Amino acid sequence: MKNFLLELLNNEALVYVLMALVPLIWVIPFALFGVWWERKISAHMQDRLGPMLTGGWHGWSQTIADAVKLLQKEDLVPAAADKKLFVLAPYIVFAGSYAAYAAIPFSAAFVGAEINLGLFYVISISSLVVVGLILAGWASNSKWSLFGAMRSAAQIVSYEVPVALSILAVVMVVGTFDLQEINQLQTGPVWHWLVFQKFPFLFLACVIYFLASLAEVNRTPFDLPESESELVAGYHTEYSGMRFALMYLAEYANMFAVSAIVVTLFFGGWNSPFGEFLSGPWWGLFWFLGKGLAVIFVQIWLRWTLPRLRVDQLTYIGWKVLIPFSFAIILGVGAWVLAAGQ
């Protein structure tokens, strides 16, 4: 796609700007759709209907109406807040989650930036989000927000470790950090997907990555930073209007980013599950987004089923359950790879 645009526009800077904007075409509609989708799923799980009126068919435009409402809201900064940091925080949060999209291969023909350390880049850049969350909690000058910020720091830092370790197991098998290359290695029928390789090690790595990524994006049962029955809304209690909307957008962007990593690393990325059948750049996009949405469905499903963990239980699971298991997987995979002489 980059070469095509270069030929078309003959201006490298413009092409890079365009390439950077392409994921936004997906992220913003996805956030709008995702909120609506989550409402509908939760409603149907709970014997309700959810939004039904706005826009006609099943309240499809409810979140658009909500976003418009948020845009019109007064620009509110608490008097005691640290104004600069308070304003800056939502942008850092969103920048952190959006930057991850640069290295995510949407299709065989499109990836924002072809870096050979793509996976490494995604893991590192998404850590920027936690800086934004701490800033938001600290700058709000509210005890509740501070609690949320401290929780998110403890949580995300603890869960980065199992995330990195479970990804390491995959890297040991494929021998590359390049996400596009990892996708190409999985081309073919379903059993070529990495989740079925070196069974059961990579399957377990997938489970660990998924659980830890739930904690990374603050979803139930790890939604402690914003637990509404304890901390009201945690780090974004004091945010309103467009800044709140930006926080929300970042949350959904982050949700899709981790789902995209799950899909790319374990479920064949943009590959068709039927081998050559229904494959190609556009079908690749379809499979990638479809699989991503399926993973998000599981996230939503868990959210509306499970209660929340306590802080000490959360760190217990992170350090004493997930990390030892990830090490065991790394050992197992390492031994297997050595034995196979790859």
Place this chain on the structure above:
Amino acid sequence: MDATLTEVEKGRRPTTIPGLGRALRTEEMVISMGPQHPSTHGVLRLDIVVDGEIVADVIPRIGYLHRCFEKHCEHMANYQQVIPYVDRLDYVAAMSNEFGYVVAMEKMLKIQVPERVEYIRVIMAEFSRIVSHLIAIGTYGLDIGAWTPFLYCMRDREHVLDIFEETCGARLLYNYMWIGGLSHDVKPTFKDKVLEFCKYFRPNIKELNDLLSYNKIFIDRTASVGVLPGDVAVNFGVSGPVLRGSGVQWDIRKNDPYSIYNRFDFDIPFGKGEKGKVGDCWDRYMVRVHEMEQSVNIIEQAAKQLPEGDVQSAIPKRISPNASGPRRVRYTCAPRPRRASWGTTSYPTGEVDR
């Protein structure tokens, strides 16, 4: 910030983490939770002293729900007028409140109510217990982060409220039980609807257990937490599911039966420390779940035995707190010594003495 809160803050000294000396010290922080906090529902404020994530101390500030009903009741012209007030004492279980009040009044006025009235009252009071427990369980799950069980509880509660509505026209505050009778007789379809509900509700309790009660996360968060030992509970005068959750088998419906509770076959659920210690949060929660099962049993038995008859024949024509004296504005509901009456009834959240 009020004066007491600052005093609390002043009293707290920075603490040091053992082994790290004074280089790294933590400080306790006081946060005010409620009354506008989502889990305190506008009725409670807690000053919480926290050391990081550990709650070091809690100072409850109560009184947000006190509406001086006893004073209102003293000014009522007759005893019947008090019933709408007892409804509002706890709007989640209004029928049980009415039951407690009318039982005490009937004892004082020596009124024998018809059989049919007794049966309908028991059915209504047990329905009220189910409704109250559903809200207790649902919001308990909600505070732990489980949304769906709460809405399942509300769904089941709606079915009970439908039966209430059909009977007396109100869904929350009924004014249904009158001294000596009931405001309306039940509809002809009442019995079928009640039995249908019992059939509908039993699998839903199982669903609730699968979804919440035996959920690993839920057990982890509630078992061995907030233990109230049985002897402490008795000494502090705790009653109801909280007392039974502490392993004390005391239920006024069994131990000192009023109305017609001695005619029904039911068990007293009590905390056994199944998942942790006796008297922990999980036990208190589970007692409520089991009590709903027992209430369904009582309702089923009562509905099957429901006799025919008039529900208003025993309602006294004139009730005055001081029939012999002149009518004054200031009648008192707190009975004079010669008419002292003390009715104790079982109530979803504890015993009621009126």
